[in-house]
Amino acid sequence: MRKQLITLTVNGDRCEVAVTPDMRLLDLIRDELELKGTKEGCGEGECGACTVIMNGLPVNACLVLAPQAAEADIVTIEGLTTNGTMSLLQRQFLDNGAVQCGFCSPGMIMTAKALLDDNPAPSEDDVRDALSGNLCRCTGYEKIVDAVLVTAALVGQGSAESVPGEGGAA
Amino acid sequence: MSAFTYVGKRLPPVDGEERASGRAQYVTDIKLPGMLHGKILRSPLPHARIASIDTSAAEALPGVKAVATWADTPGVSFGPIPAFEDWTILAKDKVRFVGEEVAAVAAVDEATALRALDLIEVEYEELPAVFDPVEAMKPGAPSINGRERNVVMPFSLERGDVDGALAGADLVLEEDYYTNQVYQAYMETMAGVVRPEKHGGFTMWLPIQIPNKSRLTYGKALGVRPEDIRIIKPFMGGAFGAKMEVDLHLVAAVLARKCGRPVRIVNTRHEDIVAGNPRVPMHIHLKMGFMRDGRFAAKEVRIVAANGGRTVYSPPIMATACYRVDTLYTFENVRAEGYAVDTNTVPTGAFRGFGNSQMTFPLETMIDQAAAQLGLDPVAIRRRNAVPTGYVSIHGWEVGSSGQEQTLDNVARISGLASRRRQAADTGPVRRGVGLAACNHVSGNKAFFPPFDGSSSIVRIAEDGKVIVFHGECDMGQGQTTAFSQIVAEALGARLEDVTVAEVDTQVSPYGLGSFATRGTTIGGMGVKKGADAAKELLLQAAAEHFGADILALDTEQSEVYLKADPSRRVSFGHLARGFIFTHGGLPMVAQGHYVPNTVAPDPKTKYGNVSPAYVFGAHVAEVEVDTETGEVRVTGYWASHDVGRAINPMQLEGQVQGGVAQGIGWALMEDMITREGRIANPTLLDYRVPGSKDVPRVTCDFVEPVDPNGPFGAKGIGEPALNPVPAAVANAIYDAIGIRFTELPITAEKVLAALRAREAAQRGRGGQGFV
Numbered sequence: 001m002r003k004q005l006i007t008l009t010v011n012g013d014r015c016e017v018a019v020t021p022d023m024r025l026l027d028l029i030r031d032e033l034e035l036k037g038t039k040e041g042c043g044e045g046e047c048g049a050c051t052v053i054m055n056g057l058p059v060n061a062c063l064v065l066a067p068q069a070a071e072a073d074i075v076t077i078e079g080l081t082t083n084g085t086m087s088l089l090q091r092q093f094l095d096n097g098a099v100q101c102g103f104c105s106p107g108m109i110m111t112a113k114a115l116l117d118d119n120p121a122p123s124e125d126d127v128r129d130a131l132s133g134n135l136c137r138c139t140g141y142e143k144i145v146d147a148v149l150v151t152a153a154l155v156g157q158g159s160a161e162s163v164p165g166e167g168g169a170a
Numbered sequence: 171m172s173a174f175t176y177v178g179k180r181l182p183p184v185d186g187e188e189r190a191s192g193r194a195q196y197v198t199d200i201k202l203p204g205m206l207h208g209k210i211l212r213s214p215l216p217h218a219r220i221a222s223i224d225t226s227a228a229e230a231l232p233g234v235k236a237v238a239t240w241a242d243t244p245g246v247s248f249g250p251i252p253a254f255e256d257w258t259i260l261a262k263d264k265v266r267f268v269g270e271e272v273a274a275v276a277a278v279d280e281a282t283a284l285r286a287l288d289l290i291e292v293e294y295e296e297l298p299a300v301f302d303p304v305e306a307m308k309p310g311a312p313s314i315n316g317r318e319r320n321v322v323m324p325f326s327l328e329r330g331d332v333d334g335a336l337a338g339a340d341l342v343l344e345e346d347y348y349t350n351q352v353y354q355a356y357m358e359t360m361a362g363v364v365r366p367e368k369h370g371g372f373t374m375w376l377p378i379q380i381p382n383k384s385r386l387t388y389g390k391a392l393g394v395r396p397e398d399i400r401i402i403k404p405f406m407g408g409a410f411g412a413k414m415e416v417d418l419h420l421v422a423a424v425l426a427r428k429c430g431r432p433v434r435i436v437n438t439r440h441e442d443i444v445a446g447n448p449r450v451p452m453h454i455h456l457k458m459g460f461m462r463d464g465r466f467a468a469k470e471v472r473i474v475a476a477n478g479g480r481t482v483y484s485p486p487i488m489a490t491a492c493y494r495v496d497t498l499y500t501f502e503n504v505r506a507e508g509y510a511v512d513t514n515t516v517p518t519g520a521f522r523g524f525g526n527s528q529m530t531f532p533l534e535t536m537i538d539q540a541a542a543q544l545g546l547d548p549v550a551i552r553r554r555n556a557v558p559t560g561y562v563s564i565h566g567w568e569v570g571s572s573g574q575e576q577t578l579d580n581v582a583r584i585s586g587l588a589s590r591r592r593q594a595a596d597t598g599p600v601r602r603g604v605g606l607a608a609c610n611h612v613s614g615n616k617a618f619f620p621p622f623d624g625s626s627s628i629v630r631i632a633e634d635g636k637v638i639v640f641h642g643e644c645d646m647g648q649g650q651t652t653a654f655s656q657i658v659a660e661a662l663g664a665r666l667e668d669v670t671v672a673e674v675d676t677q678v679s680p681y682g683l684g685s686f687a688t689r690g691t692t693i694g695g696m697g698v699k700k701g702a703d704a705a706k707e708l709l710l711q712a713a714a715e716h717f718g719a720d721i722l723a724l725d726t727e728q729s730e731v732y733l734k735a736d737p738s739r740r741v742s743f744g745h746l747a748r749g750f751i752f753t754h755g756g757l758p759m760v761a762q763g764h765y766v767p768n769t770v771a772p773d774p775k776t777k778y779g780n781v782s783p784a785y786v787f788g789a790h791v792a793e794v795e796v797d798t799e800t801g802e803v804r805v806t807g808y809w810a811s812h813d814v815g816r817a818i819n820p821m822q823l824e825g826q827v828q829g830g831v832a833q834g835i836g837w838a839l840m841e842d843m844i845t846r847e848g849r850i851a852n853p854t855l856l857d858y859r860v861p862g863s864k865d866v867p868r869v870t871c872d873f874v875e876p877v878d879p880n881g882p883f884g885a886k887g888i889g890e891p892a893l894n895p896v897p898a899a900v901a902n903a904i905y906d907a908i909g910i911r912f913t914e915l916p917i918t919a920e921k922v923l924a925a926l927r928a929r930e931a932a933q934r935g936r937g938g939q940g941f942v
Binding site: 035132 | 855
């Protein structure tokens with residue numbers, strides 16, 4: 001299949017990647033850029049494990065074709081760590097017990113980040129709504145919801161640590 | 171209050187940063203030089219003879235490096251349980267379920283492998299098929315594996331005087347129940363990366379619960395010795411019982427051997443649903459006798475369970491369903507009869523609860539029914555039959571600690587059960603109700619692998635004082651690595667950050683049985699604690715020389731040895747280890763420890779034994795809202811109390827309980843592998859719905875800590891009991907809300923609505939009106 005060269009920004013880095021028309025953004029991220037933090041759970045947009053932020057919005061990377069990501073600004077889970085230090089949101093996932101097997105965690109964290117970027121003071125219902133497209137089979141969601149609410153509260157209180165990463169305070 | 175430094179603390183997972191940052195390497199992330207991508211051609215038919223297979227066009231496709239059929243395998247029959255070896259790596263001359271592995275391709279990429287699958291020509295001659303285990307036992311049913319009446323294993327057991335007790339009972343209830351087939355739906359599908367090695371051996375990177383034990387089966391299947399197979403288990407994306415022996419690991423090995431290159435196979439979600447290892451569906455007939463005072467006079471059960479087309483673990487799961495609940499209460503008269511039966515459906519296996527969760531649904535529903543009919547409180551009737559510490563069950567199980575009564579009292583208290591009940595008196599379209607259900611479980615199961623029980627560890631003190639712990643168990647995502655780190659740090663007196671628990675690599679890890687039967691914290695935890703105890707002894711000996719003091723005058727804390735009489739005199743583990751290692755030519759400072767539980771395998775005839783070193787109990791309360799206009803049930807509140815012996819990490823315990831409850835709610839209300847003529851009709855996560863963030867309520871957790879004599883620091887297990895009582899608690903809550911008992915899972919809106927309408931019709935027929 002003929003390849004085309006596209007340019008996009010991933011975690012702040014400009015990348016030029018040769019893609020085929022049928023390549024998924026997920027394959028571009030995992031196989032071409034070797035960013036293995038983004039997971040594939042179902043390949044059909046039902047589990048949210050492959051969620052990344054594309055131009056500020058959370059998307060299932062398995063449902064976006066790589067050519068559609070030309071000139072896009074993409075943030076993956078790797079983009080939330082700055083010089084080896086996790087973001088406040090990731091830290092709260094750990095401190096609140098929101099990570100068990102961890103396979104859903106990258107997608108879950110990206111969805112939560114997109115929510116907090118958009119709504120810095122969400123209610124529990126807001127959080128549950130936002131996360132409803134991300135499946136987790138280990139935790140029963142309660143500690144994930146808590147992690148997001150605690151992060152919002154800490155950011156709202158002007159915690160010394162803001163949430164590093166692309167595009168926003170949280 | 172606690173004298174512990176790490177045990178009992180709400181600590182975040184020690185390996186959580188890797189998981190939360192995306193750095194954790196799962197099997198599906200591994201990419202080896204020269205690695206090929208494998209794909210499996212699966213049977214489209216539930217039962218058929220293979221007349222011919224033509225692979226020539228697939229082999230000719232550019233990029234294809236190997237095509238394998240049965241002829242490329244060693245051709246032996248094998249299986250997870252030596253008594254029922256009905257597996258072949260690829261189908262020989264017959265397929266027994268939709269999804270069975272027929273042929274496989276290794277190619278330079280997945281797309282090429284998929285194209286090659288399309289080019290394999292298989293000619294099938296369809297055979298009559300049978301899908302329900304009751305039908306499969308009938309005379310004239312198609313024979314699937316050549317077994318008489320398709321029965322893989324019958325089970326029977328009788329103790330006490332069941333007939334006499336039933337005759338003397340004040341109330342006898344009898345009912346048919348059905349627990350359906352559900353899918354574990356771990357987020358990482360089944361996968362394997364296999365590299366061929368010299369002498370015909372393999373290195374396998376696998377998400378597998380039993381990295382050591384599986385090598386016995388895999389060695390036989392591949393015609394090599396177990397030690398020729400090295401299994402490395404990296405980070406693992408959940409399992410819940412499904413990831414024991416998995417045929418795709420062997421398919422990858424056959425391809426890797428044929429083309430001499432590493433091969434990766436990852437199930438698509440569709441493949442994982444149709445050819446995974448789902449829960450054993452069971453037809454359960456339960457009959458119980460009750461005395462007026464609530465005593466359980468007798469229990470009689472008959473179970474017919476679907477094995478699927480080949481045998482994974484349905485026989486012991488069926489057997490577990492027949493009698494594990496006999497230690498949930500002080501039963502004296504029990505009879506059980508069960509059959510695991512071949513069916514032309516996906517092979518069934520372990521899913522959190524291992525049969526005990528199936529049986530807990532009928533038992534706890536029927537007890538609720540008896541309490542209502544006898545006018546007894548649901549807590550009181552269970553307390554009346556509760557198991558005390560020191561109890562020996564009719565089957566010989568020795569309950570070293572029991573907090574059962576307290577779990578019942580606590581869950582009633584924290585849920586406000588008494589004040590929430592009888593809300594069925596409401597008259598609006600949405601009815602609210604609460605339900606109670608109790609559970610028991612093991613913390614290890616001697617019956618699962620009779621050759622041995624126990625666990626062990628190797629603890630190495632490095633020259634910088636760091637502590638590395640090698641074990642043969644398995645963290646599948648449940649937090650075992652963190653629990654082991656806490657146990658070792660506590661026992662050794664090391665700083666938690668100095669302790670590293672090594673991932674399992676069978677080349678260096680001790681032999682271990684792995685994760686099943688809720689055994690990790692209790693038995694595995696004892697194995698690492700014994701290693702830590704021995705390592706402490708080594709360090710104290712070295713420090714005794716260092717200080718010129720007696721060992722008894724020394725102790726450890728914070729990775730240092732100190733003089734008890736003068737705690738200011740201290741020496742670090744690192745200093746002691748360097749001294750030892752550098753004066754012994756680099757000899758590792760290594761200790762080993764092991765734990766052999768006091769378990770007794772059940773007698774094959776009488777089933778008398780003592781399968782676990784510790785037994786756990788729990789009690790749940792669910793609150794539901796039933797919309798009588800739509801039939802929809804929502805779980806609006808949930809409370810759980812568990813006897814955990816001792817809480818090693820309360821935050822992780824809550825996570826296990828909340829996750830187990832969510833899975834249980836899914837099973838109770840939503841999840842069903844809908845099978846039509848042997849084909850699963852909903853093989854996607856869109857159509858097979860597992861609970862999402864809006865489907866589960868908050869779960870208030872309570873832990874009872876009677877401190878078990880056998881567990882590490884008194885700890886018992888939590889994994890499976892967290893799920894066991896959920897369907898019954900939800901069903902009992904639905905009864906409280908609308909006065910209808912459901913005996914089949916899942917209790918979908920359609921079933922609720924149909925039952926409500928049927929009752930309305932019956933009441934109209936009688937001239938009645940409204941709800942009772």
